Amino acid sequence: MTRVEGLWPHNVSPNRLAVLECKLAIWLRSQGLKSEIKVDNLSVLTQQAAAAGCDFSQLQKEIQTVIEAETDNFLELANFAGLNPLEDFAGARLLGANLTGLDLSGAELKGAYLRGSDLSDADLSNADLREVNLSGADLSGALLSDANLTQADLHRASLALANLSGANLTEANLTEANLSNCNLSDANLSNAILKNANLTQAGLALTNLTDADFTGANVKQARMWHDAGLSEQVKQDLIKLGAIFEE
Structure with a gap:
C-alpha cells in the first residue's frame, strides 16, 4: 500500500507516509475498527469507517498539517500529527x-x-x-x-x-x-x-x-x-x- 485513496497524495516522502499511515491506523482504532499499523488493509478499513458514517474532518485537518509542513524531519512530523515517536510506532511501516x-x-x-x-x-x-x-x-x-x-x-x-x-x-x-x-x-x-x-x-x-x-x-x-x-x-x-x- 502506498496511500489511502483520497486522504493524501501518492508522492509524499517516506517520512510523511510513515507518519500518516500510523496516524490513520490509530484513528481507525479510536473509531472501533481493529487496525494494526503494520497491516496493509488501511484502505479497506477506511472505506468501512466511511460507510459507518465516521467523521473524518479532524483527521483530514491533521493529515493536511503533515502534508503541508515545511519540514521532513520525522520527529517534527510526528509532533504535527499528535503522535509520540517513542511509543506510537511499534509495528509501524x-x-x-x-x-x-x-x-x-x-x-x-x-x-x-x-x-x-x-x-x-x-x-x-x-x-x-x-x-x-x-x-x-x-x-x-x-x-x-x-x-x-x-x-x-x-x-x-x-x-x-x-x-x-x-x-x-x-x-x-x-x-x-x-x-x-x-x-x-x-x-x-x-x-x-x-x-x-x-x-x-x-x-x-x-x-x-x-x-x-x-x-x-x-x-x-x-x-x-x-x-x-x-x-x-x-x-x-x-x-x-x-x-x-x-x-
Whole structure:
C-alpha cells in the first residue's frame, strides 16, 4: 500500500507516509475498527469507517498539517500529527524513512518495518527493536547500546562503527551485515546468524556467542576477550580466520 485513496497524495516522502499511515491506523482504532499499523488493509478499513458514517474532518485537518509542513524531519512530523515517536510506532511501516541522527532512545519499535531506512548516527539505546525488519538499513555509527534486537532482521544492514554494547541480538539475522569496527562488547549474540557478515576489527569482549553461526564471516582482526559459548574448536577456527583472542 502506498496511500489511502483520497486522504493524501501518492508522492509524499517516506517520512510523511510513515507518519500518516500510523496516524490513520490509530484513528481507525479510536473509531472501533481493529487496525494494526503494520497491516496493509488501511484502505479497506477506511472505506468501512466511511460507510459507518465516521467523521473524518479532524483527521483530514491533521493529515493536511503533515502534508503541508515545511519540514521532513520525522520527529517534527510526528509532533504535527499528535503522535509520540517513542511509543506510537511499534509495528509501524517506515520503509526507506530518513531517521539519521535522531534521538530515539528507549523507543518502542517492536515489529516495525524499517527496511532500507537511514538510521545512521541515530540514538537507539535501550530501544525495543524485537522482530524489527532492518534489512538493508543504514545503521552506521548508530548508538544501540542495551537495545533489544531479539529476532531482528538485519540482513545486509550496515552497522559499521555502531555501538551495540550490551545489546540483545539473540536469534538476529545478520547475514551479510557490515559490522566492521562495531562495538559488540557484552552483547548477546546467542543463536545469531552471521553468515558472510563483515566483522573486521569488531570488538567482541565478554560477548555471548553461544551457537552463533559464523559461516563465511570475515573476522579478520576482530577482537575477542572472555566470550561465552565458544567451544575450543570454534575458537581455533576463528583464530585461523584472523580473529584475535586477548587473554
